[in-house]
Ligand SMILES: Cc1cc2nc3c(=O)[nH]c(=O)nc-3n(C[C@H](O)[C@H](O)[C@H](O)COP(=O)(O)O)c2cc1C
């Protein structure tokens with residue numbers, strides 16, 4: 235399948251630039267920035283430069299299988315689109331454009347709790363595509379339960395509980411601009427359209443939007459969340475449950491012991507705790523602990539095909555693509571996301587062949603060396 239929007243650039247840095255030229259400075263900064271001095275944001279990318287692929291040759295790579303299958307979901311190229319909230323600040327069609335683009339390539343889409351469009355609207359745009367729902371656990375448990383049930387009804391096939399945001403990271407550049415999309419209502423649709431959330435209000439969100447947004451902010455964070463509480467999700471849904479935001483091998487062990495269905499090794503793209511471990515550096519010990527008992531997904535720093543090869547070699551079963559696709563969204567809407575997906579698949583395919591592999595799932599540590 236060849237698309238698309240030839241005016242869009244091919245490299246990550248140029249895509250970022252294209253997004254910067256399209257957007258106002260506040261929404262661009264919101265996407266690009268990280269917490270604190272952005273040490274972790276930089277470390278996520280730099281960690282990939284400390285691993286080098288040592289390719290094998292003469293392996294007949296004429297036919298290649300890039301796919302992964304996990305938790306009943308088919309990933310044609312071993313990656314999914316990461317949950318990214320508030321996409322309406324980047325393009326009017328927001329998550330609808332991204333979910334359509336993902337479906338066109340059969341790439342699974344993970345919809346965020348704080349999407350600009352509701353999970354039902356995203357499901358309609360995603361159509362026959364495959365999709366998971368990312369859950370931010372609300373301190374109003376009945377709202378959490380209602381959202382999970384809605385996701386199940388709307389054809390989402392797994393729940394990804396993000397646990398690295400008991401509070402929001404100290405994002406200095408957003409603070410400088412005093413720019414907080416959730417407070418502006420840019421990621422409120424799943425709440426405003428939720429019947430349980432609406433029942434908490436004396437007037438409808440349309441009549442009293444400010445009151446509704448204040449209620450949203452008051453129930454959004456749940457700093458008291460624990461492993462025990464997350465386990466209660468089992469009573470509400472039969473869908474697979476993954477835990478996103480794992481960096482410590484001991485937490486990976488707890489996730490396995492408590493029979494969660496998968497984990498996402500992630501530091502939220504350097505947006506939460508600045509100074510924490512890069513995601514790639516965290517991966518090997520986690521993979522050694524999990525030992526294949528549950529799927530290990532990975533994000534934070536994936537920019538190119540070879541990055542995905544490295545993450546798979548260090549023990550990930552699949553990766554999530556984050557900032558690259560939303561820069562495509564900002565610069566070119568649905569076609570921009572298609573462009574990014576298409577190029578990422580081509581790059582990944584080429585990297586697999588040049589590594590001397592015919593199956594992405596065969597990637598392992600024998601083809602990697604630590605450098606520097
Ligand atoms: C603008 C933006 C919004 C995000 N929103 C969410 C979200 O709503 N839920 C979530 O679990 N992660 C969210 N993330 C984190 C991503 O899912 C992913 O972990 C991160 O983007 C990976 O880093 P990378 O994009 O630098 O590779 C967001 C990231 C960005 C850049």
Ligand SMILES: O=C(O)C(=O)c1ccccc1
Pocket residue numbers: 319348402416502505
């Ligand atoms: O920006 C984010 O990373 C994010 O997920 C978020 C969601 C809600 C409030 C603040 C940040």
